[in-house]
Amino acid sequence: xxxxxxxxxxxxxxxxxxxxxxxxxxxEKDEFVESTMIGQPLPDFALDPAFxxxxxxxxxxxxxxxxxxxxxxxxxxxxxxxEAPQLEALQARGVxxxxxxxxxxxxxxxxxxxxxxNPYSRIGSDRISEVQLAIGSSGVPETFVIDAKGVIRYxxxxxxxxxxxxxxxxxxxKAR
Amino acid sequence: MIRxxxxxLLALLAIPVMAQDSMPPAPYAYNQLDDPRLEAEATTxxxxxxxxxxxxxxxxxxxAPMAGDMRHQVRSRILAGESPDQIRGWLIARYGDYVSxxxxxxxxTWPLFxxxxxxxxxxxxxxxxxxxxxxxxxxxxx
Numbered sequence: 001x002x003x004x005x006x007x008x009x010x011x012x013x014x015x016x017x018x019x020x021x022x023x024x025x026x027x028e029k030d031e032f033v034e035s036t037m038i039g040q041p042l043p044d045f046a047l048d049p050a051f052x053x054x055x056x057x058x059x060x061x062x063x064x065x066x067x068x069x070x071x072x073x074x075x076x077x078x079x080x081x082x083e084a085p086q087l088e089a090l091q092a093r094g095v096x097x098x099x100x101x102x103x104x105x106x107x108x109x110x111x112x113x114x115x116x117x118n119p120y121s122r123i124g125s126d127r128i129s130e131v132q133l134a135i136g137s138s139g140v141p142e143t144f145v146i147d148a149k150g151v152i153r154y155x156x157x158x159x160x161x162x163x164x165x166x167x168x169x170x171x172x173x174k175a176r
Numbered sequence: 177m178i179r180x181x182x183x184x185l186l187a188l189l190a191i192p193v194m195a196q197d198s199m200p201p202a203p204y205a206y207n208q209l210d211d212p213r214l215e216a217e218a219t220t221x222x223x224x225x226x227x228x229x230x231x232x233x234x235x236x237x238x239x240a241p242m243a244g245d246m247r248h249q250v251r252s253r254i255l256a257g258e259s260p261d262q263i264r265g266w267l268i269a270r271y272g273d274y275v276s277x278x279x280x281x282x283x284x285t286w287p288l289f290x291x292x293x294x295x296x297x298x299x300x301x302x303x304x305x306x307x308x309x310x311x312x313x314x315x316x317x318x
Contacts, residue, residue, distance in 0.1 A: 103197040127202075133245065
C-alpha cells in the first residue's frame with residue numbers, strides 16, 4: 001500500500017511545478033537590473049557640459065557637505081518627461097540634482113529643459129554611456145543618492161513617480 | 177494599383193513609436209580592432225556578456241545602443257591591455273552575475289549546478305537498490 005502512494009509522488013511534483021509556472025505567468029516580469037555598486041564610492045569621471053547653459057559634471061562635484069542626487073537621463077527618453085515634475089519638486093525641497101545626459105545632443109538637451117523644466121545644478125554629457133556603465137546603471141532614467149563623501153547609497157530605477165519623492169528624501173536624509 | 181499606392185503611403189506614414197537616441201555609435205561599437213588576435217579575444221568575451229537592455233541577447237548579438245557602448249568598453253579595454261577576465265570582473269562588480277551571459281558558479285547559482293548531480297545520485301541509488309533487490313529475489317526463487 002505504501003508503494004502505491006509512492007506512485008503519486010511524480011504526479012504531485014509535476015502538478016507543483018505546473019502550479020508554480022502558472023503562478024509565475026500571472027506575475028509582472030521584473031526586468032530591472034540592480035546596480036551592485038551600492039555602498040561603493042563613485043568611480044572617477046569628468047564629463048563635458050551637456051549643453052551651453054550649465055557646467056559639466058565630475059566626481060568631485062558630488063563630494064562635499066551634503067548628499068546629492070545623481071540623475072541619469074536623456075532627452076530622447078519618454079519616462080524622463082514623466083519624472084520631470086518630481087525632480088522639480090525635489091529641487092524645490094533644497095535637493096541638489098546633478099544630471100548625466102546619456103547619448104545626447106546639446107540642442108536636444110536645451111530643448112528638453114526648455115519644455116519640461118531644469119532642476120539640475122550641472123549636467124555632464126555621457127556620449128558613449130561610459131559613466132553609466134561604470135556606476136552599474138542599465139537604463140534611463142535612474143537616480144542615485146550620493147552621500148557627502150561620494151559614496152553611492154541608493155538607486156532608484158525607472159521614472160520617479162510622486163510617491164517616490166518621499167522615499168528619495170528619506171534616503172537623502174539617511175545618507176547625511 | 178490603388179492598393180499598392182495606399183500601401184506605399186501607409187509605409188511612408190510609419191513612424192517608429194519609441195524614439196531612441198540618434199547619436200552615432202561609439203568608436204568601437206561596430207569597428208573591429210586592428211590586431212586580429214585582440215579582436216578575437218574581444219569577440220569571445222562579448223559573446224559571454226549579457227546586453228542589459230535586451231536581456232536574452234549577448235552584447236555581440238545586439239544592436240541596442242547600450243550594447244554598442246558595452247562593446248566599445250570591451251574593445252577599448254582589451255586594446256588598453258586589460259585581460260578578458262579583468263573586464264568581466266569589472267562588469268560583474270557593477271551588475272552582478274546578471275551581466276554574465278555564460279552561467280557562472282557563485283554563491284547564488286551553485287544549486288543550479290548541484291541539483292542535476294544530486295538527482296543523478298538519487299536515481300543511481302534507487303536503481304542500484306531495485307536491481308540489487310531483483311537479483312536477490314531471483315536468487316531466492318532458485
